[in-house]
Amino acid sequence: MIERVKETIEKYRMIEKGEKVVCGYSGGSDSTFLFIALRELGYSISLAYMNHMLREDSEREEEFVRKLAGKFGLELYMERMPVKKYAEERKLSLEEAARNLRYEFFERARKYFHADKVALGHNLDDLVETFFMRLLRGSGFGLSSIPPVRGCIVRPLIEIRREEIIKYLKEKNIPFYKDPSNQDTKFLRNRLRLEILPFLERNFPNLYESVKRSVENLRDIEEAMEELVDTGRIKRRKNFIKIDGDYFYNLPQPLKFLMLKRALSLIDRERGLKRIHIKEIEKKKEITLSGVSIHPGKDIIIYEELPSYHEMEVEVPGIYEFNGWMITLKKGKKEKGFECFSLEDIEFPVKIRMWREGDRMVPFGMKEEKKLQDIFVDEKVPRPIRRMIPIIEDSKGILVVGNIKRAERGRVRNNEECLLIKVEEKDA
16 A cells, blocks of 8 residues: 555655655544555655634544644644635635635645645545536536646545555554544535445446546646647736736637636636636626636736735835835936936825825826826726736825826926836736
């Protein structure tokens, strides 16, 4: 059994020599065997346990985890997460909420231990169950099921059956925690596990190997198609991701799906994406998916949460980061790449702030005031991004709106001293 785990690790190049690994641990059979196997293979490991606070026995489970980690002398990183509250606040299913929180938790644990990889205990049964769940729900690309490797997440048990894992632990007298909710057939996964798949396996003895081969084939097809997508058209910023609309809207629908999936994977939110979502985006309808909003306009904007309003008074000279933008302020002669304002027309202090409803300015080259709302519309600035763009102003009013517009006032005459402002968008 341990040797088979080693073969899977080598087959998918999951863990390189000398890398540190944090194991996602729940106390159950799979995650227990996972850390036992990696320990036997000589890897440097630690454990990470997240209490979902969903079951009455969660405290007993937590205590079991503490004791077993201590018995094996392994470091344990642990958090309690109110999954139900998180799901209600974001209008997610419990399954989606738990999954989102788990992956965020694993990343915190990885950083805490300065680990290179996060190993999870998904096995071949999990892969087959997920395949059928997605098949019954009408998934397309999602049938490629659970990947053996995704980023720093690895699954060394993905080719081993659950029954083999339980048999090994019992033979070695290694205890594990039994989650009582795994017997509740109101959940689709449990109905598949306890009723439907046993029936299918009795009639098709090679069921699990056949599905495994199908999943591998589907994954190969999906990876080949992904090569057709120009990922350079996806730009990640601090608060959002932008996909080039001119490119995206001209793709065939399957490649639109893959491109959006690739963009969502940058923030680990690609699960749950379906073809119906692509049709909605083609109609320029904003959708919410797995806790993120996707805003289709001239470009496709993906954002998790809009920043709350804030502003700050700044010194000149200085360089400041604001909502993912870099603002450089200094005094001097007119300089290429900077907006230049005559110091005679500037009334300090200078502030950087977010857009407010009703903001107005006289744009460069114009005589009349104009609402910033109308400027944003004219410049085709997506609604979510408007709240992120920095507004630079002095005591008299707005000087610069991001890298979009500057004010008419403050024109520099001859070679006079001026206030220099540069606003640059910063990659994440």
